[in-house]
Amino acid sequence: MSGAVPPAGTPPPPPPPPPRFADAAREALADPSVRRGLREATSAARAGAAGAVADSADWEELRAAGAAVRDRTLLDLDRYLEELEGAVVEAGGTVHWAVSAADAVRVVAGLVRAQGESGAAVADAPVLREIGLAGGLAAAGIAVLDAGAAAAVAVTGVDFMVAETGALVRSGGDAAPAPSAALVAVAGLEQAVPAWRDLEVFLQLLPRASGAGRTAARTVVWSGPVAGDGPAACHLVLVDNGRTRALADPVGRTALRCIGCEACLNVCPVYERTGPAAYGPGGAGPIGAVRVPLQRGVRGAHAASLPFASTLCGACADVCPVKIDLPGLLVHLRGEVVEARRDRPVPAPELAAMRAAAWTLAEPRRYEAALRRGARWGRLLARGGRIGRLPGRLGKWSDARDLPAPPAQSFRAWWGRR
Numbered sequence: 001m002s003g004a005v006p007p008a009g010t011p012p013p014p015p016p017p018p019p020r021f022a023d024a025a026r027e028a029l030a031d032p033s034v035r036r037g038l039r040e041a042t043s044a045a046r047a048g049a050a051g052a053v054a055d056s057a058d059w060e061e062l063r064a065a066g067a068a069v070r071d072r073t074l075l076d077l078d079r080y081l082e083e084l085e086g087a088v089v090e091a092g093g094t095v096h097w098a099v100s101a102a103d104a105v106r107v108v109a110g111l112v113r114a115q116g117e118s119g120a121a122v123a124d125a126p127v128l129r130e131i132g133l134a135g136g137l138a139a140a141g142i143a144v145l146d147a148g149a150a151a152a153v154a155v156t157g158v159d160f161m162v163a164e165t166g167a168l169v170r171s172g173g174d175a176a177p178a179p180s181a182a183l184v185a186v187a188g189l190e191q192a193v194p195a196w197r198d199l200e201v202f203l204q205l206l207p208r209a210s211g212a213g214r215t216a217a218r219t220v221v222w223s224g225p226v227a228g229d230g231p232a233a234c235h236l237v238l239v240d241n242g243r244t245r246a247l248a249d250p251v252g253r254t255a256l257r258c259i260g261c262e263a264c265l266n267v268c269p270v271y272e273r274t275g276p277a278a279y280g281p282g283g284a285g286p287i288g289a290v291r292v293p294l295q296r297g298v299r300g301a302h303a304a305s306l307p308f309a310s311t312l313c314g315a316c317a318d319v320c321p322v323k324i325d326l327p328g329l330l331v332h333l334r335g336e337v338v339e340a341r342r343d344r345p346v347p348a349p350e351l352a353a354m355r356a357a358a359w360t361l362a363e364p365r366r367y368e369a370a371l372r373r374g375a376r377w378g379r380l381l382a383r384g385g386r387i388g389r390l391p392g393r394l395g396k397w398s399d400a401r402d403l404p405a406p407p408a409q410s411f412r413a414w415w416g417r418r
Contacts, residue, residue, distance in 0.1 A: 001345065017300060017302055017354060018280035018281070018302040019301075020096060020301050020305040021274075021278050021279065021289075021302070021305040021306055022305060022309075023277035024277065024278040025274040025309075027277075028273070028278065029043060029273060029274060034275060035272075035273055038271075038272050038273065038274075039272055040191075041270050042075050042265070042266045042271070043364070045210070045211040045262075046211070046266050046267060047211075048212070049208065049209055049263055049319065050132075050206070051211050052208040052209075052211065052214055053209070054214070055214060056208060056214070058103060059208070062201060062205055063205070063320075063321055063322065063323055064323070065201045065325040066201050066202060066235070066257075066259070066322040067257060067322045069193065069194070069201060069202075070257035070259075071199075071254070071257065072194070072196055073190075073193060074247065074253055074256055077083055077189065077190070077247065080192045081163070081189060081238070083163040083164065084162075084163040084166060086166075086371055087162075087163065087164065087165050087166030087234050088166035090166065091224030092221055092224040092234065092355065093225065093234035093235065093236060094233070094234070094235045094236070095235075095236050095238060095239050096111075096235060096236070096238070097240065098237055098239045098240065098241070099240050100241055101130065101132060102136075102243050103135055104131045104186060104237055104239045105131055105132065105136030105137065105403075106136075107180070107237050108120075108136075108137065108155055108184055108186065109136070109140040109142055111153070111182065111184050111235055112155075112184075115152055115153050115181050115182050115233075117142075117151075117152050117153050118143060119143030119153075120137070120142060120143075120144065120145060120153040120154065121145045121146065121147050121148075121149045121150075121154045121155070122134060122144050122145065122147060122149055122154075122155045122156075123136075123147035123154070123170075124147070125156060125157020125158075125190050126260055127157045127187060127320055128155070128186060129281055130188075130239075130281055130282055130283065131241065132281055133155065133186070150181075152180055153182045153183075153184065154182075154183055154184070154213065154231070155184045155185075156184070156185055156186070157170070157185070157186055157187065158170050158185050158191065159259070159260060160191055160192075160193050160199055160259075161187055161191055161192045161193070161236070162192075162194075162195065162196055162199055162401030163192050163194050163195070164196065165196065165223065166223065166227060168185045168187070168221070168222045168223075168236065169203075169220070170218065170219070170220045171206055171207070171216045171218075171220075172207075172210075172212065172217070172218065172219075173341045174193055178281065180230050180232070181230075181231065181232050181233065182231055182232065182233040182234075182235065183222060183230075183233070183234050184237060185222065185234070185236050185237070186237045186239060187236065187237070187239065188238075188239050188241075189239065189244070189286075190243055190247075190256040190257075202259055203215070203216070203219065205259065205261070205321040205322070206321070209259075209263040209319065209321040210261040210262060211263075214405050218354050222234060235368065241295060242295025243295060245294070245296075245297070246291070246294035246295050249294060251273075251328075251329065251332050252290070252329060254325065255290045255294055255324060255326075255329055257323075257324050258287050258291070258322070258324065259321065259322060261321055262285050263319040263321065264285050264316035264319065264320060264326060265285030265286070265287075266319075267315040267316060267318070267319050268285050268286050268310070268315065268316055269311055269313065269315075270309050270310055270311060271286075278309075279292070279306065279309070280302055282296070286316040286330070287324070287326065289306040289307055289310060289330060290304070290307070290326060290329045290330060290333065293333050293336070293337075294329075294333070298333065298336050298340050299340055304337045305338070306333075307330045307331075307337060310330050312330060312331070313327075314327050318334060338351065349393060366390075368412065371412070372410075374406070375407075375410065378405055378406040385405050386402045386403065386404060386405060387405060388402050390403070
């Protein structure tokens, strides 16, 4: 049956909000060994993915099919989740619904305690990092064991959930726990797929895009408790944590197509230099920079900074196996950040600068006067024909580049004289 949230004592205090992306990235940017390791790891993953994709004659058809299945699922997600719940219950499992990350941690901790255990084997997965499971369990006094450890209770993320059968699928070469008493599977709402025939598409897309090869080294499927072969109990924790908020955005909901391959991370020039930590626990790389503000809103400083952690080069969209237009979503979210700041009593510096520029450019005489004054100041700041350091906040721009000194005569003045 579908389960209520088990009591788990006093919940741990919420973690402090992550810092802005630019502030969080400084440590990795200042460490050459970190950057070297990231460069080598992403380069190897890119090469592996490129080889696996080149080996697939129908790659583009698979991408189109994957995108179509994900969109069909998202547009009717409530029905598929109800079907999934019914199938899991029919197979002997229990479904728990968690509105927030804290709810999900509380559910998992309660399930571990209900087995009379003080520890659980935990297999790493993006959704578990998102909800901060390891820290939450530790704060609740529950030991977090390596996935390879023999444990009565095992906690794992899954890659897909098949609505028609209730099957829970974890695909990949990493360790999948084998519990003797209870399996606790944690998944985001969007990880449902309608049927087995749809799963076939994703089991071809996921390993190729992630660089693992044509097929995954290991795919594990759980279909409820199995007497004598484990697990004796099977629990599915379905996590919202802002997903319904993203689903309500007609543009942003396409980010929920994501199948967790991390191909976008491996081609992103920003991620290659900063690594995952600067993005916070909600997800790294271009997909994290999109998912976090979509699921949490853009009012917080951290979430508002993420859409700007991109060069908009488009490489992420080129490799996405389900054709998510990540650059388009980043631009969409940048617009939301700007709109959210319009009602501030004191405008942000960027907004104030844009308003001043708009006022200046709206009238030719104002523009020409500003051009003359700017050219004079530019020549005063120049040394040897280059401006190496701009004053104030503009200095952050000139820290990494030089600006040519303005010419003594502008093009407009030259043109007017001739």
